[in-house]
Amino acid sequence: MKKFNFYSGPAVLPEPVLQQAAQAVRELDGLGLSLIEISHRSKEFTAIVEESVALVRALTGLGEPYRILWLQGGATMQFLQVPYNLLNRNATAAYLETGAWSRKAIKEARLFGQVHVVASSADRNFTYVPKNYTIPNDAAYFHITTNETIHGVQLHQIPDSPVPLIADMSSDIFSRPLQWNKFSLIYAGAQKNIGPSGATLVIVNEELLGRTDHPIPTMMDYRNHIKDNSLLNTPSTFAIYVCMLTLRWIQQQGGLAVMEERNRRKAQLLYAALDQSDLYRPVVDPADRSWMNVCWVLTRPELEEALVRFAAENGCVGIKGHRSVGGFRASLYNAMTEEGVRHLIDVLQHFERYHA
Numbered sequence: 100m101k102k103f104n105f106y107s108g109p110a111v112l113p114e115p116v117l118q119q120a121a122q123a124v125r126e127l128d129g130l131g132l133s134l135i136e137i138s139h140r141s142k143e144f145t146a147i148v149e150e151s152v153a154l155v156r157a158l159t160g161l162g163e164p165y166r167i168l169w170l171q172g173g174a175t176m177q178f179l180q181v182p183y184n185l186l187n188r189n190a191t192a193a194y195l196e197t198g199a200w201s202r203k204a205i206k207e208a209r210l211f212g213q214v215h216v217v218a219s220s221a222d223r224n225f226t227y228v229p230k231n232y233t234i235p236n237d238a239a240y241f242h243i244t245t246n247e248t249i250h251g252v253q254l255h256q257i258p259d260s261p262v263p264l265i266a267d268m269s270s271d272i273f274s275r276p277l278q279w280n281k282f283s284l285i286y287a288g289a290q291k292n293i294g295p296s297g298a299t300l301v302i303v304n305e306e307l308l309g310r311t312d313h314p315i316p317t318m319m320d321y322r323n324h325i326k327d328n329s330l331l332n333t334p335s336t337f338a339i340y341v342c343m344l345t346l347r348w349i350q351q352q353g354g355l356a357v358m359e360e361r362n363r364r365k366a367q368l369l370y371a372a373l374d375q376s377d378l379y380r381p382v383v384d385p386a387d388r389s390w391m392n393v394c395w396v397l398t399r400p401e402l403e404e405a406l407v408r409f410a411a412e413n414g415c416v417g418i419k420g421h422r423s424v425g426g427f428r429a430s431l432y433n434a435m436t437e438e439g440v441r442h443l444i445d446v447l448q449h450f451e452r453y454h455a
């Protein structure tokens with residue numbers, strides 16, 4: 100039996116995407132060759148890159164001077180590639196600290212220049228998004244993490260920034276419509292919401308580049324990847340193909356407005372069930388709760404292991420919280436169905452009644 104997959108990443112993908120990906124590994128579109136045995140410079144593969152770029156442009160409405168790149172190294176590499184390309188030694192970058200991932204981004208940026216943390220929610224264990232802060236006018240850029248995958252907080256308002264706005268969107272990219280041109284640079288590891296691990300989507304306003312006073316190694320310089328249309332060296336061809344299929348799927352489903360509608364509904368169902376229970380307690384302030392990663396704890400922590408086991412026996416996997424925070428987390432990315440969420444709620448309610 101196919102299980103309901105609540106893992107945080109790599110994570111659930113749409114069933115038709117998995118089927119097409121499996122087929123393409125056998126043979127790509129009647130080509131007589133597997134997707135994973137053709138050159139990244141073949142016309143078949145360059146067409147895949149071109150379609151993926153066109154889909155990102157269609158979903159976001161972003162034209163020039165934005166450039167769409169597929170890179171490697173994950174979002175973790177972007178923690179350093181962003182300041183490498185945009186931050187001078189004597190300049191300051193502003194960061195909003197909302198959880199484990201923004202904290203890691205801050206740590207890397209400090210290797211390149213000054214970092215000004217405009218606000219942090221560390222005082223309450225990253226259970227809310229700080230609201231009142233000032234972004235310095237002279238900062239090189241302002242960095243946010245739109246969804247904190249580990250702590251389960253999400254920015255439901257994208258802040259206005261007087262300086263270039265940069266976002267780590269690894270775990271909520273294409274989960275909702277956004278005013279995309281508010282951002283100067285967006286990056287996302289593919290394995291949460293748009294594909295398998297191995298590819299990182301970067302959307303960058305080209306006008307931002309070329310202003311640093313230090314040399315940038317070839318592979319680190321966004322301009323080289325732009326020049327070579329993401330084919331500077333051998334990219335993760337399989338991952339890019341599956342991302343392209345997922346982007347197609349998003350568009351076929353009706354685009355980002357439909358994703359938002361479904362994601363809001365799924366999250367509301369699960370939070371409502373947790374809120375009205377005596378055993379489960381969501382940890383994040385209601386206004387800042389993530390629609391992607393729903394985090395909760397038990398009022399009776401001694402039942403944790405039993406719940407993990409009970410959920411697994413009943414077809415729900417991946418609900419254990421991140422090892423650094425404990426508790427539980429259900430990831431409800433685009434590809435998670437409402438049926439899956441209703442099934443999880445059922446399982447949680449059965450468990451609570453059994454232990455009442």
Ligand SMILES: *Cc1c(COP(=O)(O)O)cnc(C)c1O
Nearest residue numbers: 173174175200246248269270288
């Ligand atoms: C998973 C994740 C990362 C790290 O991604 P990698 O691809 O493993 O480097 C960074 N930021 C956020 C918000 C994430 O969810």
